[in-house]
Amino acid sequence: MGFLDNSGDIILDAVLTDLGRERLARGDGSFKITKFAVADDEIDYGKYNKNNASGSAYYDLDILTTPVLEAFTNNIASVKHKLMTIPRNNLLYLPVIKLANEVSGLSAGLWTGASTGSPATNLYLVTVDAATSLAAKESGPTGAVLSNQIGVIRGDGAPAGDMSDPNTQIALDQGLDTNKIPYSFNLDSDLIENQYILEIDDRLGKIATPLKSNVQGLLPPNFIDDDRIASYYVSRTSNQNYVSSLIPASGEQTDPNSTAVAGPRGTRLEFTIRGSLELNTSTSIFTRLGGEFNITGWGDFYYIDSAVRVTGVTTGYRVDVPIRFIKKK
Numbered sequence: 001m002g003f004l005d006n007s008g009d010i011i012l013d014a015v016l017t018d019l020g021r022e023r024l025a026r027g028d029g030s031f032k033i034t035k036f037a038v039a040d041d042e043i044d045y046g047k048y049n050k051n052n053a054s055g056s057a058y059y060d061l062d063i064l065t066t067p068v069l070e071a072f073t074n075n076i077a078s079v080k081h082k083l084m085t086i087p088r089n090n091l092l093y094l095p096v097i098k099l100a101n102e103v104s105g106l107s108a109g110l111w112t113g114a115s116t117g118s119p120a121t122n123l124y125l126v127t128v129d130a131a132t133s134l135a136a137k138e139s140g141p142t143g144a145v146l147s148n149q150i151g152v153i154r155g156d157g158a159p160a161g162d163m164s165d166p167n168t169q170i171a172l173d174q175g176l177d178t179n180k181i182p183y184s185f186n187l188d189s190d191l192i193e194n195q196y197i198l199e200i201d202d203r204l205g206k207i208a209t210p211l212k213s214n215v216q217g218l219l220p221p222n223f224i225d226d227d228r229i230a231s232y233y234v235s236r237t238s239n240q241n242y243v244s245s246l247i248p249a250s251g252e253q254t255d256p257n258s259t260a261v262a263g264p265r266g267t268r269l270e271f272t273i274r275g276s277l278e279l280n281t282s283t284s285i286f287t288r289l290g291g292e293f294n295i296t297g298w299g300d301f302y303y304i305d306s307a308v309r310v311t312g313v314t315t316g317y318r319v320d321v322p323i324r325f326i327k328k329k
Contacts, residue, residue, distance in 0.1 A: 015071040018226050037316075039079040042068050082316040086190070093176045093263070095191045097310060097317045100171040100260040100268065107211060108171035108270075111151020117293035118303065123322035124170060126155040126205060128275030132328040135298055155205065155275040155325070169211045170321055171270045172310055173246060176263035183256055186247065187264040194236040195313035196243065196269050202230040203276060203285065204306050204325055210270035213241045218274060233313075236267060244268050269310065279304075279325055286327055300329040 016024060023031040047062040084094075101110045111125050127133040133156045153168050174193045198207055207219045207230075219242070221230040236243040246258075246265035259265050278285055283302055290304035308321040 015073055017073050021073075022226075037079055037082045039082045041079070041081050042066055080318065082318070084316045093178050093181065095175055095187070095193070095266060095312075095315055095317065096177050096261065097172050097174045097193065097269075097312055097319050098177060098260040099319070099321065100173045103171070103173070103260055104257055106171055107150075107168050109150040109168060111168075113151070114296040115293050116296070118291055120293060120295070120303070120324055123305075123324050124151055124153050124168065124273075126153045126273050126275055126323055126325045128155055128279040128325055128327050129281075130156045132156065132301070132326055135328045153273055153323075155208075155273050156280065157274055169270055169272045170308070171210075171268060172319060172321075173260040173268050174266040174312065174317075175246065175259065175261035177261040178263045181263045183259075183261075183263055183265065185264045187266050191315070192266040193312040193314050193317075194243065194267060196234050197311045197313060198232040198234065198271065199229055199309040199311075200232075200273070201306055202228045204279060204304060205276055205323075206230070206274045207232045207308075208272045208274040209241055210272055212270065219271070234269070234271075242269060242271055244270070273308070273323065275325055279327065283327065286325075290325075292329070302327040302329060 020031065043063060043066060045063065047066070048060055049062065050056075050059050052058040052061075086094075099110070100106055100108050110122050112121050115121075125136075127136060133154050136152050151168055153170070175187055176191075200207060202221070202224050207221075209217050209219070219232050219234070219239075222233045223231045225231070234242040236245070244267060246268050256262075259268070286302035286304055290302060292300060293303055294300050304325045306323055306325065308323060309318060310321060311318045
């Protein structure tokens with residue numbers, strides 16, 4: 001991987017992904033480019049200088065001459081910040097997707113406990129087996145249940161329907177994060193995210209039902225690529241346990257602190273994570289891809305750091321949610 005010199009003519013450099021090359025090699029006509037996406041991963045818009053003494057033609061020169069990355073086939077790392085197209089020019093603010101980790105009454109906070117060996121803070125801890133969940137439970141205040149261990153997701157595969165020991169989940173709110181527009185205003189329909197794509201390393205974890213569901217289960221992936229990245233597609237119409245409207249049924253917004261976004265609200269995405277069978281039954285992936293650390297008062301654990309990537313289908317807005325899979329030593 002390298003950089004392309006962008007100081008002269010504009011260069012278009014395109015390569016096929018691993019999946020694209022596979023379909024091209026079939027020779028059966030299945031290789032057809034129907035959609036494409038562009039991104040501005042390399043661009044630093046802070047370089048726009050409207051005070052340049054040479055005049056307006058030079059305001060964005062540093063941006064236009066920024067070297068761009070050569071195209072590469074790794075779909076995990078390429079095109080992280082996709083550009084979006086909105087067919088109107090009267091927008092002052094664009095919608096965002098934001099972690100709802102500080103919303104009152106929602107068990108979705110990040111873990112901020114003390115640890116040594118490898119700092120683990122402002123992320124979600126995912127317990128991969130019953131022994132690890134028990135260690136987190138018994139180490140809490142007076143043997144508190146996991147619901148009091150904010151930021152700890154029970155990923156050990158509790159019995160279906162067993163909600164007697166709830167824990168943290170992951171929740172994200174979508175809307176306009178600004179105080180310039182009252183939160184009581186309804187968000188325009190073309191700015192509301194009703195579908196989301198979730199991506200996670202299938203070797204490490206699975207997407208599971210949120211806490212409000214009466215039955216704990218796994219969401220089937222829509223696609224698993226050659227890098228073992230599983231993609232899940234959820235929508236407000238088909239997956240109501242996962243995607244719900246932030247607008248009350250009455251249509252009247254009355255609580256300014258009920259969401260993570262400050263302005264008009266769209267939808268909320270909620271889910272939990274289940275540790276994979278490999279992490280549940282062995283330590284081999286932990287020793288190859290992770291490390292060891294100590295949680296104060298809990299003991300020693302194996303860990304692997306990863307993330308869940310959440311992308312809004314309508315706007316393309318993307319958030320990487322930091323997670324750490326842990327296993328009691």
